[in-house]
Amino acid sequence: MKKTKSLCIIDDDPIYTFGLKKIIEFGKFDVETIFYENGKEAYENLSQVISDGESLPDLILLDINMPIWNGWKFLDEFTKLLSEPSVVVYIISSSIDPKDREKATEYQIINSFIVKPVSIDKIREILQSN
Amino acid sequence: MNYLHKELYNLLISDHHIFDFIRESALDGLWYWDVENPENEWMDGKFWTTLGYDPEQMPHKSSAWQDIIHQDDLKVALENFKKHCEDPNHPYDQIVRYKHKNGHTIWVRCRGMAIRDHNGKAIRLLGAHNEVSALKKHEEILKRCNSAASIGYWEIDFISEKVLWSTLTKEILEVERDFTPTINETLAFFSEGKSKTSLLNAYQNAISKGESYELELPISISKEKTKWVKIVGIPQITANKCTQIYGTVQDIDLRKTNELKLREEREKLRISEESFRANFEHAAIGMAILNEKGQWLKVNNKLCEIVGYSQEELRQLTFQDITFPADLDADLVLFQELMDGKRDHYQMEKRYFHKDGHIIYIILAVSIVRNNEGKILYVVSQIIDISELKEAKNKIHSLLKTSQEQNNRLKNFAHIVSHNLRSHSSNIGFMIDLLTNENEKLTEKEEYKLLKTASNNLAQTIQHLNEVAMIQTTLEENLQAISLSNSIKSAIENVAAIADAAQVKIINEIKPDEVILGLPAYIDSIVLNLLTNGIKYRSENVDSYIKISSFHSMQYKVILFEDNGKGIDLEQYGSQLFGMYKTFHRHPEARGIGLFITKSQIEALGGRIEVESEVNKGSKFKIYLKNEKDKKPMYHR
Incomplete structure (x- = not known):
């Protein structure tokens, strides 16, 4: 059995985060989760983790449209802290704007772009492939 | 014989004083020449005093005068002498010139008579001189005057039936100097017609009524040449009978030609002035003549119509009075440059005030007319009313603004949707x-199923809405050349599974080298949509097919999708066919958005779509797309 995965979810939508928690619970996935409501909050906490020398989460599920700092802003700042891409980022957004999809390809750290809603199968696939 | 005659002749023989008196009073010199000893010649005193010499000093030798006679005249005199010697009937009579002692010329009529021996041989020559210098002088003056004025003299004598033409007359009429016409020949110089008739009338009147005449008429010099002359005729009436007509002929060809030319030019000027006036009055644009102060001197009806003033009202105003204040300075600067001769015309767009106060937009063209000395005669203005044009431009401008705003709202809408x-x-x-x-x-649970369907439909609708909002008219320079045959092939592959399942045969007649102008995503979407439509709306009872072909039409390449499917009732649905959310078939997958998106995409590529259809027979969709070779080169703006 693999070690427990740590999952960081950055999203301001309480319905989505509620649903995601339900899926993880229902799927009995062996993960630790941490939730942030916007990019700025996530950035501040994760940079603290780095400066404390603690380990970063294995996966980040990142929304795009959020207040204060959106997903792009978070990525721009967060990647500056990393000497190498030691974290896997998934964009999980309800946006069907092709521009967003295009922009996602500009970031090496992004693994893939998943359009909401997410299903239990999709989460299982993500966890298994990492 | 009269007794006095007889007495005088006897006296002449007996008393030599009588001869001396005659010689002194009637002659200006008498000479007697010895033809046998030609160096000897006796000259009387008068001979020499006439020529300014002292008779006492002069020898009685012919050599004494040989150097002072004009040599040309001497030749004539000797010639006449020779002829006279041979034939007593040939007169020895000529006018000869001598040089006076003071240097001037003395004209002398020199007449002579040979004295002959019994054999008739001339042995002596008796000669007499008459000085004619004064006469000659007058003759010379007259000749010079005539020549200077180009006036020739002529006379017709009805008694002697002779015609006299002076040298100058002959020159004017361009005949030889020795030509002497008869009375009839003179008339031949006048060509038949109006001028000859008027001359003949005047001539007859002169003869019958004694009236003088003065005529200006053209005469025929030769077949090609005519010449204008002024003829004056004065009849001489003696005892109620016209005995002679004399007069002058004057060459007035140059004057007359100039006169005619001038008249012609005046006529041309008159015509051009008239046409200018007509143009001015009836011009479709406003026209005006102004003075250097800008006062309207003359305005046409169109200008009155443009500015709303009558001609009389405008004449009380200057252009400055009705010009929109903000435009006045620019006009005045140009007007001043015109006045200063720095330019001869200018054109500008400006505004006038209409009489009722509203603003008129005009294009003004001004030019200046000066005389030969450069003095300003007047200023010509041409005025075109462009108010309607301006309004239309403003309307377009505000429309553009509105559509830009709407476009921005649409973008916001797209963002909200997506x-x-x-x-x-x-x-x-x-x-x-x-x-x-x-x-x-x-x-x-049924409720759950319906909720799920409703949710799915909502998601799909949002997806379509997003697609619709995303379509934007594509600028021509963004269009690319696309292989139509590749697009069609890959679309056919994509639908192969559902086409097989539905037993629809897809016939591809697109040539492999067919190229069109478009955006790949749009072209793929258009082709896919039409193919899936064709499959969806196939007819159940026939061997279904979709045929794809292409042809040229004007500047377009046309892709034709033909099927033998259900067809569409165009009479009923034609106007709604390409609308959003219109479905015409009770088909489970009919969504009614496909054709709307297809049409929008085609139009965004600068093309159009047409449809022909008949219920239960099939449909024909024609997609007009821009030809690859018609892509216009890009210009910088």
Whole structure:
């Protein structure tokens, strides 16, 4: 059995985060989760983790449209802290704007772009492939 | 014989004083020459005093005068002498010139008579001189005057039936100097017609009524040449009978030609002035003549119509008075440059005030007319009313602004659809899925199924809405050359599975080298949509097919999709066919958005779509797209 995965979810939508928690619970996935409501909050906490020398989460599920700092802003700042891409980022957004999809390809750290809603199968696939 | 005659002749013989008196009073010199000893010649005193010499000093030798006689005249005199010697009937009579002692010329009529021996041989020559210098002088003056004025003299004598033409007359009429016409010949110089008739009338009147005449008429010099002359005729009446007509002929050809030319030019000027006036009055644009102060001197009807003033009212005003204040300075600067001769015309766009106060937009063209000395005669203005044009331009401008605003709203709308609306709909779907995770039985409930369908439909509608909002007219320079045959092939591959399942045969007649102008995503979407439509709306009872072909039409390449499917009732639905959310078939997958998107995409590529269809026979969709070779080169703006 693999070690427990740590999952960081950055999203301001309480319905989505509620649903995601339900899926993880229902799927009995062996993960630790941490939730942030916007990019700025996530950035501040994760940079603290780095400066404390603690380990970063294995996966980040990142929304795009959020207040204060959106997903792009978070990525721009967060990647500056990393000497190498030691974290896997998934964009999980309800946006069907092709521009967003295009922009996602500009970031090496992004693994893939998943359009909401997410299903239990999709989460299982993500966890298994990492 | 009269006794006095007889007495005088006797006296002449007996008393030599009588001869001396005659010689002194009647002659200006007498000479007697010895033809046998030609060096000897006796000259009387008068001979020499006439020529300014002292008779006492002069020898009685012919050599004494040989150097002072004009040599040309001497030749004539000797010639006449020779002839006279041979024939007593040939007169020895000529006018000869001598040089006076003071240097001037003395004209002398020199007459002579040979004295002959019994054999008739001339042995002596008796000569007499008469000085004619004064006469000659007058003659010379007259000749010079005539020559200077180009006036020739002529006379017709009815008694002697002789015609006299002076040298100058002959020159004017361009005949030889020795030509002497008869009375009839003179008339031949006048060509038949009006001028001859008027001359003949005047001539007859002169003869019958004694009236003088003065005529200006053209005469025929030769077949090609005519010449204008002025003829004056004065009849001489003696005892109620016209005995002679004399007069002058004057060459007035140059004057007359100039006169005619001038008249012609005046006529041309008159015509051009008239046509200018007509142009001015009836011009379709406003026209005006102004003075250097800008006062309207003359305005046409059109200008009055433009500015709303009558001609009389405008004449009381200057252009400055009706010019929109903000435009006045620019006009005045140009007007001054015109006045200063720095330019001869200018053109500008400006505004006038109409009489009723509203603003008129005009194009003004001004030019200046100066005389030969450069003095300003007047200023000509041409005025075109462009108010309607301006209004239309403003309207277009505000329309553009409105559509830009709407376009911005559409972009916002697209953003709302693709982000916000979409986020809610995905949450609904998410929650519905979560419910079944926890309660499997729920999936069997009809309400759940309908909720799920409604949620899916909502998601799909949002997807379409987004697509519609995303379509933007593509600038021509963004269009690329696309291989139509490749696009069609890959679309056919994509639908191969459903086409097989539906037993629809797809016939591809697109040539492999067919190229069109478009955007790949749009072309793929258009082709796919028409193919899936064709499959969806196939007829159940026939061997269904979709045929794809292409042809040229004007500047377009046309892709033709033909099927033998259900068809569309165009009479009923034609106007709504390409509308959003119109469906015409009770088909489970009919969504009514496909054709709307297809049409929008085609139009965004600068093309158009046409449809022909008949219910239960099939449909024909024609897609007009820009030809690859018609792509216009890009210009910088």
